[in-house]
Amino acid sequence: MIIKSKQDEIQNYLKDASNYSGNCDAVYFPESESDIIEILIDTNKNKKQVTVSGNRTGLTGSGIPNGGIVISTEKLNNIKEINFNKKFVQLQPGVLLSDLQNKLKENNLFYPPDPTETSCFIGGTIASNASGASTFKYGPTRDYILELTIILADGDKLKIKRGENFAKGSTLNLATENKKEIKIELPDINIPDIKNAAGYYCKKNMDAIDLFIGSEGTLGIISDIKLKVLELPKGKISCVVFFNVEVDGLQFIKKSREVSIKNKNSKIELLINALALEFFDEEALKFLKSEFPNIPINSKCAVWFEQETNGNDEETLLSEWIEIIKNSNGNEEQCWFALNEKEEQKIKDFRHCISEKINEYMASKGFRKLGTDVAVPDDKFLELYNYAKIITKKEKIKYANYGHFGNSHMHFNFMPENEKQYLKSKKLYDLICHKAISLDGTVSAEHGIGKTKKHLFLEMYGKEAVDKMFSIKKTLDPNLILGRGNLF
Numbered sequence: 041m042i043i044k045s046k047q048d049e050i051q052n053y054l055k056d057a058s059n060y061s062g063n064c065d066a067v068y069f070p071e072s073e074s075d076i077i078e079i080l081i082d083t084n085k086n087k088k089q090v091t092v093s094g095n096r097t098g099l100t101g102s103g104i105p106n107g108g109i110v111i112s113t114e115k116l117n118n119i120k121e122i123n124f125n126k127k128f129v130q131l132q133p134g135v136l137l138s139d140l141q142n143k144l145k146e147n148n149l150f151y152p153p154d155p156t157e158t159s160c161f162i163g164g165t166i167a168s169n170a171s172g173a174s175t176f177k178y179g180p181t182r183d184y185i186l187e188l189t190i191i192l193a194d195g196d197k198l199k200i201k202r203g204e205n206f207a208k209g210s211t212l213n214l215a216t217e218n219k220k221e222i223k224i225e226l227p228d229i230n231i232p233d234i235k236n237a238a239g240y241y242c243k244k245n246m247d248a249i250d251l252f253i254g255s256e257g258t259l260g261i262i263s264d265i266k267l268k269v270l271e272l273p274k275g276k277i278s279c280v281v282f283f284n285v286e287v288d289g290l291q292f293i294k295k296s297r298e299v300s301i302k303n304k305n306s307k308i309e310l311l312i313n314a315l316a317l318e319f320f321d322e323e324a325l326k327f328l329k330s331e332f333p334n335i336p337i338n339s340k341c342a343v344w345f346e347q348e349t350n351g352n353d354e355e356t357l358l359s360e361w362i363e364i365i366k367n368s369n370g371n372e373e374q375c376w377f378a379l380n381e382k383e384e385q386k387i388k389d390f391r392h393c394i395s396e397k398i399n400e401y402m403a404s405k406g407f408r409k410l411g412t413d414v415a416v417p418d419d420k421f422l423e424l425y426n427y428a429k430i431i432t433k434k435e436k437i438k439y440a441n442y443g444h445f446g447n448s449h450m451h452f453n454f455m456p457e458n459e460k461q462y463l464k465s466k467k468l469y470d471l472i473c474h475k476a477i478s479l480d481g482t483v484s485a486e487h488g489i490g491k492t493k494k495h496l497f498l499e500m501y502g503k504e505a506v507d508k509m510f511s512i513k514k515t516l517d518p519n520l521i522l523g524r525g526n527l528f
């Protein structure tokens with residue numbers, strides 16, 4: 041196994057996409073599960089901190105160490121089996137999402153969770169319970185995890201299959217491969233019933249596997265994975281609609297969401313049923329204009345929607361969508377319709393570009409990313425949206441607001457020009473999170489809490505609930521070596 045400790049060789053492991061930076065003594069590159077076990081037995085004995093690193097596309101510093109060692113999963117990148125008939129794939133945690141997507145496509149399959157950044161590792165997406173545009177129709181990563189092998193802090197192995205081990209009320213019993221019995225008391229926490237990736241998943245009678253999904257590298261290291269996959273749809277409509285009035289774009293999202301939710305459970309074909317509903321405000325469009333000069337002038341916002349098709353229903357579906365576009369005063373003539381895969385990819389690049397460009401802008405100024413990950417119940421979203429805009433405009437700080445508005449989930453990104461504005465933006469960021477909490481929302485719908493949002497996590501659930509989550513951590517990792525600084 042390779043171990044690197046020269047500072048110039050390990051620099052890449054000390055910063056993530058949010059520009060959060062840390063330090064460590066060495067980076068280990070296990071090539072097998074037994075390598076991970078060997079490292080953990082040693083670090084646990086010596087009470088040495090261990091941070092698991094995926095591909096560091098995370099936006100909360102959760103994969104970045106503050107001391108101790110890093111375990112990089114990059115050499116564990118084997119897709120072991122793709123089973124078309126049973127619709128599953130077995131793989132190691134260091135497989136790139138883009139590699140998985142390409143391999144599945146060759147097999148006429150796809151994996152729905154699609155965090156916009158495809159250079160993440162599957163292990164990292166599970167540890168963050170990542171989501172993406174298609175989460176509107178298909179739900180988050182959690183819904184696609186069939187089995188996990190987890191190496192616990194002491195090197196013992198836990199294999200969990202979905203549907204096999206449920207908590208009895210608030211008591212969850214786990215049995216390791218070395219026949220150790222672990223009893224976990226699940227706190228009774230009011231988890232918001234919306235898209236949410238804040239803290240441990242704790243519910244009465246829950247499936248044991250759900251505790252580990254979204255646990256941000258704090259409960260164990262995922263070493264083997266079985267995912268549910270789906271058959272590729274025959275076709276897809278992908279379109280960006282521009283609006284001259286902001287409220288029209290927001291109404292378009294609302295109408296499309298309502299009709300899609302209504303039709304989702306219907307078996308009738310030829311109905312509007314959005315795969316994704318993504319929003320870009322005027323500031324985001326202005327910021328993208330240099331890369332995408334064909335953004336129509338006077339656009340006050342845009343919505344990217346996608347819908348899967350069966351190959352024969354495109355015309356009918358398109359005319360239904362055009363009806364909604366017209367009824368919402370969208371610029372029908374100026375829509376970007378993707379007519380083939382290449383154009384579809386161009387639209388995806390447009391969506392990816394806004395996140396990436398903002399991360400680059402912040403890094404160029406030497407600031408850490410300040411983009412919200414808040415979501416609230418649908419009927420409270422407009423209140424949150426307007427609040428964020430009003431308080432930021434008042435301070436004259438540059439921003440761009442975009443994101444997964446189908447799920448009432450927004451990435452309000454501050455783009456301060458100097459240190460003074462950065463400090464002010466941090467305050468405004470917190471105010472938006474306070475507002476989301478007061479509207480029964482979450483401070484993290486998909487990126488997790490990591491090291492940067494702990495104060496908001498505490499505010500969201502309260503000290504008692506967070507302390508109870510911490511006791512779960514202590515039961516599974518008594519020496520507190522894993523993912524130190526994340527969540528708690």
Ligand SMILES: Cc1cc2nc3c(=O)[nH]c(=O)nc-3n(C[C@H](O)[C@H](O)[C@H](O)COP(=O)(O)OP(=O)(O)OC[C@H]3O[C@@H](n4cnc5c(N)ncnc54)[C@H](O)[C@@H]3O)c2cc1C
Pocket residue numbers: 056057091092093094095096097098099102103104113133154155156157159160161162163164165166167168169170171172173255256257258260261262263392395396399486487523526
């Ligand atoms: C431009 C851009 C756009 C993005 N858009 C989205 C989006 O739309 N939706 C979204 O959800 N995210 C988005 N992200 C965030 C990011 O891609 C995800 O958080 C990703 O899931 C993290 O994967 P990673 O491999 O980079 O993990 P890392 O960042 O390296 O680590 C993330 C966490 O996973 C833990 N971890 C990694 N591997 C393991 C393992 N094997 N076992 C246990 N714990 C492990 C780490 O310790 C850490 O806590 C975006 C990021 C960028 C840069």
